[in-house]
Amino acid sequence: xxxxxxxxxxxxxxxxxxxxxxxxxxxxxxxxxxxxxxxxxxxxxxxxxxxxxxxxxxxxxxxxxxxxxxxxxxxxxxxxxxxxxxxxxxxxxxxxxxxxxxxxxxxxxxxxxxxxxxxxxxxxxxxxxxxxxxxxxxxxxxxxxxxxxxxxxxxxxxxxxxxxxxxxxxxxxxxxxxxxxxxxxxxxxxxxxxxxxxxxxxxxxxxxxxxxxxxxxxxxxxxxxxxxxxxxxxxxxxxxxxxxxxxxxxxxxxxxxxxxxxxxxxxxx
Amino acid sequence: xxxxxxxxxxxxxxxxxxxxxxxxxxxxxxxxxxxxxxxxxxxxxxxxxxxxxxxxxxxxxxxxxxxxxxxxxxxxxxxxxxxxxxxxxxxxxxxxxxxxxxxxxxxxxxxxxxxxxxxxxxxxxxxxxxxxxxxxxxxxxxxxxxxxxxxxxxxxxxxxxxxxxxxxxxxxxxxxxxxxxxxxxxxxxxxxxxxxxxxxxxxxxxxxxxxxxxxxxxxxxxxxxxxxxxxxxxxxxxxxxxxxxxxxxxxxxxxxxxxxxxxxxxxxxxxxxxxx
Numbered sequence: 001x002x003x004x005x006x007x008x009x010x011x012x013x014x015x016x017x018x019x020x021x022x023x024x025x026x027x028x029x030x031x032x033x034x035x036x037x038x039x040x041x042x043x044x045x046x047x048x049x050x051x052x053x054x055x056x057x058x059x060x061x062x063x064x065x066x067x068x069x070x071x072x073x074x075x076x077x078x079x080x081x082x083x084x085x086x087x088x089x090x091x092x093x094x095x096x097x098x099x100x101x102x103x104x105x106x107x108x109x110x111x112x113x114x115x116x117x118x119x120x121x122x123x124x125x126x127x128x129x130x131x132x133x134x135x136x137x138x139x140x141x142x143x144x145x146x147x148x149x150x151x152x153x154x155x156x157x158x159x160x161x162x163x164x165x166x167x168x169x170x171x172x173x174x175x176x177x178x179x180x181x182x183x184x185x186x187x188x189x190x191x192x193x194x195x196x197x198x199x200x201x202x203x204x205x206x207x208x209x210x211x212x213x214x215x216x217x218x219x220x221x222x223x224x225x226x227x228x229x230x231x232x233x234x235x236x237x238x239x240x241x242x243x244x245x246x247x248x249x250x251x252x253x254x255x256x257x258x259x260x261x262x263x264x265x266x267x268x269x
Numbered sequence: 270x271x272x273x274x275x276x277x278x279x280x281x282x283x284x285x286x287x288x289x290x291x292x293x294x295x296x297x298x299x300x301x302x303x304x305x306x307x308x309x310x311x312x313x314x315x316x317x318x319x320x321x322x323x324x325x326x327x328x329x330x331x332x333x334x335x336x337x338x339x340x341x342x343x344x345x346x347x348x349x350x351x352x353x354x355x356x357x358x359x360x361x362x363x364x365x366x367x368x369x370x371x372x373x374x375x376x377x378x379x380x381x382x383x384x385x386x387x388x389x390x391x392x393x394x395x396x397x398x399x400x401x402x403x404x405x406x407x408x409x410x411x412x413x414x415x416x417x418x419x420x421x422x423x424x425x426x427x428x429x430x431x432x433x434x435x436x437x438x439x440x441x442x443x444x445x446x447x448x449x450x451x452x453x454x455x456x457x458x459x460x461x462x463x464x465x466x467x468x469x470x471x472x473x474x475x476x477x478x479x480x481x482x483x484x485x486x487x488x489x490x491x492x493x494x495x496x497x498x499x500x501x502x503x504x505x506x507x508x509x510x511x512x513x514x515x516x517x518x519x520x521x522x523x524x525x526x527x528x529x530x531x532x533x534x535x536x537x538x539x540x541x542x543x544x545x
Contacts (some may be wrong), residue, residue, distance in 0.1 A: 034456055038456070038459060042459065042463070045463065046463070046466075046467070049463075049467040049470075049471070050467065050470075052471070053467070053470040053471060054470075056484070057484045057488075058341060060341075180321070183321035183324070184321075184324070186325060187324055187325050187328040187329070190328065190329060190332060191328060191332060194332045194335075194336055200336075200340065200341075203340050206339065206340060208339075209335065209339065209340065
């Protein structure tokens with residue numbers, strides 16, 4: 001059985017992709033007074049609360065910049081959270097994406113891969129917004145923004161998008177058959193959050209833990225992004241190579257799973 | 270229990286609000302039914318039922334033990350770190366389950382609320398049941414771990430229901446506020462996952478309160494801090510102390526939350542059916 005090429009499918013239905021992404025963004029803020037202001041407000045509130053707990057109570061530091069201030073810590077925190085949220089939202093939303101749309105599966109011929117794709121696109125849009133906000137604030141920090149690093153952001157965001165897309169495709173297909181996945185997602189996001197060193201420095205000094213965590217692509221990616229944008233350090237291309245390999249494998253696996261299971265969606269929905 | 274003759278129904282202004290608490294008692298059967306329905310949905314639809322109630326605390330225990338105990342190097346006193354975390358997770362899960370259940374309850378039962386009269390307080394109250402059942406499941410797991418680590422219950426265990434009640438009342442108070450607010454302003458939907466995600470760190474679930482003296486007073490403002498200390502005092506024994514100040518703040522904030530919550534809920538519930 002030959003699988004359809006996802007790129008050509010998505011390109012052919014690009015108008016659908018745009019419409020669905022737009023709808024996704026609209027839906028998220030439907031009925032709320034502040035509307036799209038939430039897109040900026042929520043990452044900032046999140047950051048403030050994590051800053052209070054980890055920056056002030058635990059006095060956590062990333063320890064890369066000399067004389068790291070709480071402000072520097074907050075910036076690195078926001079960058080890590082923006083990356084993390086793309087993955088977390090893909091994991092949290094995916095299992096119900098196809099399950100909630102039985103009409104698209106059973107009533108019409110519809111390119112279903114568009115649905116997970118536009119969910120990821122909308123959360124990437126939110127991540128971009130909060131990263132732009134971060135860049136605007138970071139200008140006022142003592143270390144400032146590394147603009148060459150900021151130019152490298154597309155290179156850093158691409159593997160993030162691939163990983164999120166692979167997870168969204170794979171898990172949305174599995175979610176049709178195994179409804180219980182929705183019970184697993186909250187703790188999956190917790191594990192991802194803690195294992196990606198979103199609010200502490202990568203634990204390189206603890207060999208037992210680092211032996212596992214050094215393979216976490218999200219941890220490595222977040223670390224490279226912080227280095228490039230905030231810490232004025234060069235990107236480690238060896239690490240990025242590994243991250244890209246992992247991201248490519250995730251998206252390929254996710255898509256293959258989706259394409260293989262799709263013929264059976266209609267039977268169980 | 271029903272008499273053969275239907276009771277006389279007098280309709281007059283303000284009657285339902287004067288008889289509110291009596292009505293609440295009369296509608297207890299509805300309360301049990303709603304609670305029963307929620308529990309059934311939670312434990313019958315999923316193949317593994319109770320297992321899902323266990324996965325979350327189990328994983329959180331492992332993660333917190335690694336992050337707070339190992340990476341951050343927080344001391345745990347005489348108790349093994351995993352048990353310390355689990356004893357904190359018990360009240361946290363009870364609270365978060367009850368809080369998220371009750372704060373989403375009116376919206377989740379929109380059809381019921383907009384179609385018939387009943388004291389609306391029944392809905393958030395019924396939502397507490399699932400949290401209690403989940404708590405029972407996790408408690409069994411805790412008992413297993415506790416035995417394994419060789420920590421046996423003492424007479425202090427008898428005080429546990431009191432601390433459970435405080436946790437539930439705090440959850441109900443906060444839940445009443447949020448469920449009433451969500452009916453009018455849907456933005457508040459976003460607040461609950463927020464609060465819970467961050468609350469697990471602001472509440473000393475993963476660490477002991479006596480390690481951070483400079484922030485202890487601020488943390489004490491969180492009513493759950495007292496409850497968690499109380500749980501650890503009941504369950505872990507040993508050197509655990511319950512400070513009267515901490516417990517007092519807990520009770521005070523709980524009472525405040527609950528009375529204002531009930532007041533706000535009562536003040537707005539008449540409009541629920543119209544704007545939901």
